[in-house]
Each structure stands twice: as structure tokens, then as C-alpha cells.
Amino acid sequence: MAHASGRRRTGRLVRVGDSAAGVVITLGGLAVLGSMLAICVFLVGSAAPLFRGGDAQREPDVVVDSEVLPSVIVFDETGEQAMLVSPRGRATVVEIGAGHAWGTVSLLPEGVEARVLEVSASTGEVAAGFEGGAFVGGAVRSGYALVADAAGEGATGLRAVDEGQADRLARAARFDHADDRVVAMEPAEGGARVWELAAERGEVASLGDGLAGVSAIASRQVSSRERVTVAVLENGRAYVASARSVRRLDGGPARERVSVTPIVEDAAVDAVPPRWVFLVGTNADVVMVWQDGRFERYAEVERGVWALAERGRFDDGGTRLTAAVAALGGNAILIGDAEGRVTSWRLTSSEGAGRDAESKLTRSISVREGTAAVTSIGVGRRDRTVAVGFEDGSLVLENLTSGKRVAGWKGEGGAVVAAGVAPAVNAAVGVHADGTLRVWRLEPGHPEATWLSLFGRVPYEGYDEPTFVYQSTGSPGSEPKLSLVPLIWGTMKATVVAMLFAVPLAVLAAIYTSEFLHPSWRKAVKPTIELMASLPSVVLGFIAAMLVAPYIAAWLPGVIVSMGVVPVAVLVGAGVWRMIPMSTRRRVPTVALTGLVVIVIGAGVALASVSGDAIDAALFEGGEHAAAGLRAWLDSGQGSAWPGWFMAMILPAAAAVMALWWALIVTKWNAITDGMSRTSAGLAQLGVLAVQILAVLGLAAFSAWVLTAAGFDPRRSIFGPFSQRNTLVVGVVMGVAVIPIIFTIADDALMAVPKSLRFASTGCGATAWQTAVRVVLPVAASGIFSAIMIGLGRAVGETMIVLMATGNTPEMSLNIFGGFRTLAANIAVELPEAPRGGTHYRVLFLCGLVLFVMTLAINTTAELVRQRFRKRNAAL
């Protein structure tokens, strides 16, 4: 094209293409950023509701008879109805949201009034004590029946139905227990709704002289056959009645046989009787609680003999206890005091104890600190959420384990005399002193999840101390335990072990290929190792589980020994190599040398696996099979700790000996060998190596002896029971997975070091190794660092290998022969079974978020370092 002006011009098409490319690239970049942000927002959005409280919605109030205020509120399973039970045994049934009570009946036979009646909202167990010292234990199990053919038309409100009616209703509703007792019904479409109590009433026990009434009572089903009821009389005496059901020989209905045992018989005349009594713990110890904060615990030392086991206080003195209930299936007592504190107490056995004698009532959590006195505590049935009522009319719902506040409000009408929460935490009620019943429907949110329960130590039921536990789907009776710490621990453990294995290998390999290997070889080696990176991790996981794990399990001592023997074999090989004259050495081609190295390593492995048996036999009294002795040593925890320490100390001892050698002796030694011929210098070198090995073994044996003598046992830390799919397996296989990444990036970093620096160093007379260590490595250090970090990022997020090569037990130990569970594997394992939107589901998203943050932090560090590296290298 001839331009008139002769000036050069950029064509229009080029300009358009240029700006189009600019737009496309900008859009692409923004899309990447945007999707990153979207993932982040999605994860945060899915996990964030965990930390929110619940929602409460007020339902119409109900007014109940303020003369017979209830003390206990029992909800049904669905949270639709609540039964308010008064201390005299009257029960009022209220429908949530209906705004009125169905009516009131007596739980006891017509005309009988209890002096004290306790109902456990968590177990439904009832105990009634009467004037004159008689008492009875039993249970109510509530349920619903929609009775189709009941004559409900005319029925309004609650009424007690007579024996015959009950029978009919029960049959119609397919309940065939003869002594079911229907206590409430309300007309409903096509029939009547019936509140049915399957009451198990025990035999009435009568005790004492008939002069003192029962002042406190508790009852508990301790086994399928036995119910224990404890009663404290006004005069301070206490009795335990054990009711065992006895099957009749003629096949008729079982009968109860009651035996009564006195616990306290010689109470002082003017002693104040305890205000509450509980049956606590697996052995149903009797705990008596006084209002001034004192408690006494009695344990059955042998059949029928009770003795005082413990005496203590529930407070620091000075405050009055105002409320106490049994919680967590009778395993804990919740105590409320006049200052508004609620504390949870549990029977814990101190370490190493055999039986109860060592048990103690200890405070597990302070649920809440209020401002007014606690007037009532209501416990749920399954969930650990409790409702706490205060004197100033406020009601608070809180989770016992996590301490999380689900909801709370303040109402008029005076103190909350009774509080209750539905089993599914979808409803709560509080009865005020003036007879107003405030009713709330709840959206509980995620009561188990708090920062503390997710990341801290939590005092779970059944654990003596607050611990980190992850157990998302416990058995029906146990609560979910959601600490992410064991998972984070597992992730770090896997990563650290894999990196310990991968980093030295990958970095040394990169140094070798970039600094020593002939360029034509490098061209072949590098793509081969990079190809390794494309190996699917599921294949590696498969190899780990099917090949590596059984191999390590079968050859454990040999595998461990080879870690020491192989490096020594290589060193010996190098020493021999040095004895060969230079001219001969130079003639050996690289391929042959590599082959020689492989042969030496193979010889080391062979030697190790041969000596593995012998070492196992010598150190661990191994049996006929190679790994038997070591495995038994690990699993049983018995035998001396010395052999384990010895093996564990070899590496540190080797490091110490080498450090000593380099720091103090090597220069002098070099001066000596300089004067020798090659062969004798090589021989001397080998001699020194032998001395060094002996020194290492000696040092390891000595330090192992010292540690054993000091009473340390490695089986409590780095060693422990052996599981086939263990940390070592994951370390090796995941190491193999990250080696290509680290190698490639490290090699690039090394190759990016300007040639001129290598020439400068070589020109000064430096060997290739000196050049690599003194010049190339420092310049490439940040690049190698970022290579390690990127490998770390990959290891942290790696899923398939850990999933397949470990037992996925979320344990927290240092044991290299133990399993673990990582965040990533946890998500993979549990997401399919987590109901959408539930606490578990959101916790899994939180796992994802934690993982995301971890890898992001690692990659960002790597990138920052690399930026710095680039800037510094620009000056070269």
C-alpha cells in the first residue's frame, strides 16, 4: 500500500482488534474475580446462619388458674401441646396457638392429693409423695390419637373419661394397654383429639412412722426392670424404694415388688430437710440439695447399703438456690440461684478411678448470668436447650452444651414460675405468677453451633473434661459434637507429614536437574515428572489403600529402618565413588551413574527389609512375622518405651552428629585428608562414616534410655496404636502427589536464575554444588518457597487420597500410625447425608469456608513472595 504521506499508519482492523482484545481480557479477569467472590459469598452465606440466634413469634396468651400454678411443663413430641403439671398433681393441657386450655384433670386418682409431685420434663418420669410418708414413682408417656368414632360431638373442653370410655377410645386408637388412661380430649373434625397418657404407676411405698409427709421426691427408671424412687421426709429422713417388675409364673401381667431402704435415718430433730432430691449418674446416686447451697451425695456401696459419698456446695456461699432440675437424662443437675446464675453440674469420675468413690459433682458450664433470681428451669427432652425463667418475668432459652442463646424475652405478670421448651425447640412457654401463660413459637436456628462449640473445647455429656470432638451424627441419644478443630488438625497433620516427605525430595530433584543434569537429560526428565502431576488423585488414593498401606503394615520395621539405611547406603556409595580415580570416573556416563545410584538405593532397601525382621525380633521381641513385635508393642502400649524412643531418636541423633561434624571437625579433617592419596582418603572417609554411624546409634540409644528413665513413652505422642490406613501412608502417597508441583515450580525458579551468576561463580573456581548452594539457591529461595507453598495449598485441599488412605476417624493425636480426617474428606464423606439447611449441612459449608481461607492464605503468601522475588530478580 502506498501512503501518500509516506507515514506509517496502524490499520483500523488492528485498532479494533486491539480494543476488542482489551475488552475481552478485562471481562475475563472480572469474571474470574467475580466468581471467586461469588464462591466466597456463597460459602459465607451458607455458613453464617450457624452463628445467628433463633426467631421467636408470640402466640396468644392463655390464662390458667392462678390458685394451682403449675411447676413443670411437659411438651409433646411435636411441640403442639403442652401439659402443665402442678405440685399437687393437677395437669392442664394447653394447645400452642389456640389461646385457651383444654382443661384440667388430676394425674392421681380422684380425691387423692399429692403433697409433692415431680415430673421430669426430659424423661416423663413422675414421682408423688403424700402426707404420712407414702410415695410412688411412675412415668407418663404422652401421645396423640385422633379418634375417629369417638362421640366427640358434644364434648367440649376437657373431661375425664370413665373407665369404659377410655377403653373404647383406646381400642379405637389401637392402644391396647389395659391401664392406659386418657385424661384429655377435644372435639376435632371427624372425631376427637385425645391427649393420652400411658401411665405406668408403681406400687405405693409407705414408710416412716406416718407422722411426717414427703418433702422432696425423685424417681428414675434405672433399667428396663427396675425403677428407683427416692423420698425425703419433712423430718429429714430419706428412703429409697426400688421397684422391680417380677414376671409371674402363670404368664399373667408382671407385678412390681418394692423394697425400701433407708438412706438417712438419724436426722437431727431441728434439721432443715433438703429442698430437692435427685438421682444422678449411671449408678443413680442420691443427691440432696438444700436451699442454702449445700449438697450431699449418697451412693449405694453394696446392695441395699447407702453411704455418704460426698458433701459440698453448689455455690461459693451466700446465695440462695431458687431452682433445681434434673437434665440430660438424669446425668446433670441444673441449679439456679437468687442472683440469676444457672449452672450445670455433672458427676465426673477423676482419672484412674475404679468405682464411684472417686466421682465428684463438678460444674460443667455456667449457662447464664441473669439479673433477677432464677425462678424456674425447663428442660427439653432430646435437645440440650433449656428455658430459664426469672423473677422479673423474663424467659431465656439457651443451649446447655454450647451456651448459645436461642431466644429470650421479658413479659409482664410477675415471676416466671414455670418454663418449658418443646423437644424440637419449636415452642416454649412461660407461666407467670399471675396465671398468664405466654406462648411462643420458635425457629430455633442452630443452638449447637457457636464459635466456642465449633472451635473450642466443649464439655460434652459423657466426657470428663471439655474436649475437641467432631461427631456430627451421633446415636439418637447423644448430641452432635461439632468441633472443627480435629478436622483442622487432621488437615494439618496430613499436610505436614506429606510435606516432610515431598519437600526435600522435590527440591533436591529440582536442584539436581537444573544444576547437575546434562541439558539433554533435563529435557526428558522434566516433562516426565510434570506428567506425574496429571495422575488422578483417585488413582493415587487407590494405590495408597490397596498397595502402600498393606505393604507398610506387613513390612513396618523394614520400612522404618530403610529410612535410615537408604541414606547411609547412598553415603557409603558416595565414599566408594570418591576412591575411584578421576579419569575413570569421568568416563562413566550419566545414565550409568544414575543406574548405580538406583542400585545402591535398591541395595539399601533390600538390606533394610532383611534386617527389619532381625530388628523387630531384637528390639520388640517380634514373633514369626516381620511386623508382629512392633505392632504388638504399638497396640498394647505395654513393654519398655526404650525401643520406640531409640527408633524415633535416630534421625535427631543423626542431625546432631552431622551438625557437630560440620561445625567442629570437618575443616581439620579436610586438612588431614588433603595430603592423602585418593584411595586412602576415600577409605578414611568410609572409616569416618562408620564412626559417625556408631555415634548416631550410641546417641540415639542413650537419649532413648534417658527419656525412658524419665518416664516418657512415645506411644502417648508420635507413636500409638497401629491402623493400616495411617498417617505415614498418606504422607508418602500425598507426598508423591505434590512432588511434581513443587518440582516444576522450583525448577522454573532455579532456571530463572541468570546464567551470568552461575558463570561468575564457576569462574571463581566454585564447584557446581557450591554454585548451587551459595549463589543459585539464595537467589531462587523465594521461588522455591512459593513452590513449597503451592504444594502446601494442594496438599491442604487434597481429598481423594486422604479419603481412601485413612480411616477418616476425626481423632486428634500425633500418632503417625493413626488415622485422621481432613476438612476436605469430611465434606466429601458427610455432605450426601446432611439434610439441606440443617446445622450439619451448614457446618460442612463452614468446613469448606475454613478450607478456602486456609488455601487462600497459603496461595496469597506464595504469590506475595513470588512478587518480591520478581522485583529482586529484575535487578539482576
Add this chain to the structure above:
Amino acid sequence: MGDAVIEPKKGLGSERRGLRVAEVIRAGESFDAEVHAELADEPEILRADTFSLWYGESRALYDISMKLPRGKVTALIGPSGCGKSTLLRSVNRMNDLVDGVRVDGEIRLEGESIYDPRVDVIELRKRLGMVFQKPNPFPMSIFENVVYPLRIDGERRKGVLAQACERALRQAALWDEVKDRLKQSALGLSGGQQQRLCIARAIVADPEVLLLDEPCSALDPVATMRIEELISEIAERYTVLIVTHNMQQAARVSNFTAFMYLGRLVEYGPSEAIFSRPILPETEQYVTGRFG
């Protein structure tokens, strides 16, 4: 031994005047370099005997035979690509690092053949110092840069290192400029200072021969002048082989000058002879800038 090769001879030039060398080379004929008679009296430290070098298939040096006078500055000149750097790198066997290099003939340092299989290359390089065209200090402190050759020899005594550093820096005429900042990075120095630092590094371990490959080509005239002064000063102590494109520089700093062309040594003699009355017309044309 081998004196026959470097005996001053009447080469092409004396017989046929005119630009003949290129034609002879193109014709594939061999020829002997014009070596001035003055060289015969000089004691030698280094000599090459029919030394040839190939990079893979392509030959870079053709039967180079020359000797390096002890304690003198010798300049290598010649058009770009004629093999000056290759010859220099052959002396300390830096060419070993290049893939596919093959050599023939000999180079002897103090009578010892350096391409003998028994020779330890590392020891050889320790006896020679090399300075490259582009300053290449290590990314370390000035001090560490200078004492690097001692460090790799295992020297750790602080006092010895400090003394050697000061001496080398003084000889490289850099001491006064950097004595207060020895601990700072060498990358913070100017190009000229960096090059003098590289010279200090090259001489700190007392090499027998100093090899300089266009040490001033990346520097401004003032820095160049300082380096030239420096070369003249250190020439009293060391034997120097310097490659340069700058004729004035060669004339100023060197005692002897070798003119290379297309991988051959063409003319070699005292600098003032090469620059004022060369035997061959090619040399004359090159040094006067009319050819090359």
C-alpha cells in the same frame, strides 16, 4: 618444545600484499599467523598449540597457536564473532558448560596441558580470574562478593577475609568508594563500580592470569577510563588477557595485541607495532576502522 609453531615467520603478508587472508580462508587453504619477532624473547605463562574448538558442528577456532607473555597485558581484537570470547573461555574451560563443545589441540598453563583428563577443572579455574562483559555481582553484600573465592576455599577466619577484601578492593580502586558500605548489597552499586567489584573478586585469590572479556563495553567513558587505569596498575602483578573492541583502549593498556579473524589468529605482536605498522593489510584496515 613446539617452538617451531610460534617462531616468528614470514607469513602471507610479506609475500603478497593486499587483502588476501579472507580469500585464503574461503579457499580452505591453511596459513600461519604473522607473529612479530619481539614475542620470541618474552617468557611465556600460557600457550596454545594448534588449538581448535567446535560448537557442535560449527567450528569456532581454527588451529590457534599463540603464547601469552608472563606479566604483560595482551589484547585480543577482531571483528565480532571471530572467536575472541571463545578463546578466552577455552583458557579457563568455561566452555565445558556449553552443550556439545569439542576441542582439539592443546592449551598449556605453565607447561601443563589444561585439557588433560587428569586435570581438576575446579583447581584450574582457581588459578585464573575472569571478568565478564556484563558486570555480574552476586546478590550479596559487597564484602561477600569480594571474598567469595576465599569462602568457597573454606576460609572462615574473619580477619583474613577482611584483609583480603580490603587489599582486593584497593587494587580494584574501589575501596574509598565502598569502604563504608561493605555490608550493603552489591546490586546498589553503579555499573562501573560493579565491574570494578567483579575485578576485585577476580583478583582476591591471587590468580596467575586475569581474563577480561570486554570489561568496559557496558560502561561510560569515565568508568572505562578508571578501569583502564586499573588494568595498567594491576598489570604489574598479574598476566592479563583482555578482549576489547576499542582500538584506543587496546593501544593504551596492552603490551601485545593479537588480531583474530574468522576463528583464526591472523597477526600477533607488540601493540605499538600492530597499531602503527602492522604487517598485514587486513590488520591495518581493521585497526584503522576501515574493515570489520
